[in-house]
Amino acid sequence: MVRAVEHIVAWNQRVTAGEPPSTWPADDCASSLPLVALTCIDPRLNVHFPNVLGLREEQFIWLRNAGNIIFGTTSSMTRSIALACAVKGGREIAVIGHTDCGVRKTTMNDLIDRFRELGIARDQLPDDLRSFFGLFASERENVIRGVDFVRRSPLIGAAVPVHGLLVDVASGRLEWVVNGYEGWSGVVPQPLPEPPSAPALPTVPQPAIYQTPDWSGNVLRRPPR
Ligand SMILES: [Zn+2]
Secondary structure (H helix, E strand, C coil), X not given: CCCHHHHHHHHHHHHHCCCCCCCCHHHHCHHHCCEEEEECCCHHHXXXXXXXXXXXXXXXXXXXXXXXXCCCCCCXXXXXXXXXXXXXXXXXXEEEEECCCHHHHCCHHHHHHHXXXXXXXXXXXXXXXXXXXXXXXXXXXXXXXXXXXXHHCCCCCCCCCEEEEEECXXXXXXXXXXXXXXXXXXXXXXXXXXXXXXXXXXXXCCCHHHCCCXXXXXXXXXXCC
């Protein structure tokens, strides 16, 4: 079993420490990709992804929102992650927070001031700004909470590991927050086996109307009652 994200993080930590890459996770873990990743909208992350993971663009499904926040097990972002797996073939999921996140640094009063500067008065904003915008006090705890929602989502199968990481916005170094392989069975559910075929029935001569159409494409029709 390839533990792709363990391989990626170990690779990232060697490379960001200065070791030249001799292999790339892109080649070593191709069967466990693409990786579905949720990050913040911070533009400082643009240079880092997917490079700091050692992945090619087509191996990386990138979702973003302000603060890489997951609001619930069936929230809009969880729904997108679920479709990234179900429709786009994502094999593993990572919620990737980053150091120095503006959402963590923004207080409710800051937010009220910023909106006022944009001509939006306090009474136009939701009462509970903290919950509405998902303001958080710790990048790590925000990642843990996001992973927990995704892991418990009925839309995400148990076969898909869900990880939490933190990236250093300056160096691109990754750190573990939640290792999604812990407690993960690694067993991908297989389709149920076909039921044993029923014993052959005695053949009964069929009226011509039920017989297979000929190769000229004539359509078999039911007889009128
Ligand atoms: Zn951020």
